[in-house]
Amino acid sequence: MRTWVTNGCIILAIIVSCWLYNAKFDRRPTDLEKISSGLAGIHKHLSPYIHIGVRSDYQDGIYYSLVANNALFPVQTDMVRNYDTILYILPNNVKNDDTLYLQLKNKKRIWQNKDGDIQYILTCN
């Protein structure tokens, strides 16, 4: 009896937690922000995947820098660690002129600044 109840509790807890996770984050399509240009320098052979990090600078508008993990351009770790939020994992090879999708956690802040201060830094080698 005790074994069944314990195991049942664990399995039920995992199922419920996944359901809660899904309920909390199931709004992907509306959150996606397209960044469709400026990626011409990404070299396909460097990596099949790319991660995008987002960094905020609260002093003078909000700046977001794309941070690819595979030496697309050097980024100081301590700078990246000040990230605001991140990111969308691209499932396929990144090719020139591909569209990268940047998912932003604090959507409100993005929209507030959409017309003015946002600057996408897409410096690539």
Added chain:
Amino acid sequence: MQKNLWQIFWFIFTACFSGFALLLGAIINAPVIVPALVAIIFGAGSYYYFNKQLVTTALQDKESPNSVWYYVLLIAGVAIITNKSYYFSMQYGAWDAWTMWNYHALYLDHHNLKYIFQQTDLTQPGYPLLLPGIIAFFWQTLHTQSMMVPFAIAFSVTLMIPLIIYLNLFKKNIIVAGAVLFLLATDENYLKLGFWEYADLSLGMLFLSAIISAEYININKTYVVFTAAFLGLCMWTKNEGIMLAFILIIFNLRTLLGNGRWKSFIAGISLPLITVLVYKYLAPATDIIRDQNHKTLSHFLDWHRYTFIWEFMWNTINENFAYLKVGALVYAAICVAEKKLPGKNMLMLLCCLTGVFFVYVLTTRPLGWHMETSMSRVLFQLMPAFTYVIARQLCRLRFALPEKN
């Protein structure tokens, strides 16, 4: 050991093995059904083996006078952690999750495996692959890259640690066992780290499981297989796990290897150990090894470095583990009252803590930054074991418990 506890150990054991099956499948370019079948056959076979070997010594599932309280505490503890998961969960985990653990999982198929060492330092390409292996196993067998998979694994680990301690201690003292369950279930620092989807709590869980398994070896030597496997899995989880496993083996050398137990030990540790050795041979060295130079000696002799690390470590303990400090004081008081030295496990953990201390002494990275970004996480690797060892000692205190029949 309770039957449900060794079943949890078996579950962890099998889940970790699925990562090895996937890695092997990726190397030989097998379709994903092959590692899935291997994992299922291994899981079923190992369950049959453990069930057969442990049935004679496993504590029977008898109801005790505290049975009602067992269920109440268990369900309440599990419900609290599940509820908290909603508030603490992060869609992609935190920094290390997306730059390392979940990221490395993307490479664990035949076509992309060759890229895994070609990443920048930012993603720590030499880190072990236990967690990425498990994530990749479920991603590939379920044909998805849903971020719910790493979350579910992180949740399971966060849930298992308090449950393992609770299940092992409730028959000794249900008040202490319940208190530990509720302390961890409501500890925001613990839950946050758990839902960041880092490997630190996975390592903590495996190390805790190894310690508990080792305590039962004298009752049934089959637990040597569990202990050895958990130690090997510690090594394959994080680099710090190699140090922790090594220290535990030193402290339990005779228990693990004496009386012909070395065969079971090798059976348990061989797969993860061989994998770690081959991987470490192929992988780029981690920065702490690679960047050692003539300054190493000066780091050793720099007294200010020691005081700085000690102060930082003490502050981190005060911020994150205040309840453990109280527990440790009671532990010490019991030792003084009984005129005994601290137990073997406590001495071993203090040795591990010293090892962590010297990792920071030797680091080649800026010391302040290194400690700022990793100290609390590293201490959380040892926290489950410390909590268990202290709680086990506290179980000897008798509260107003009902008399046992």
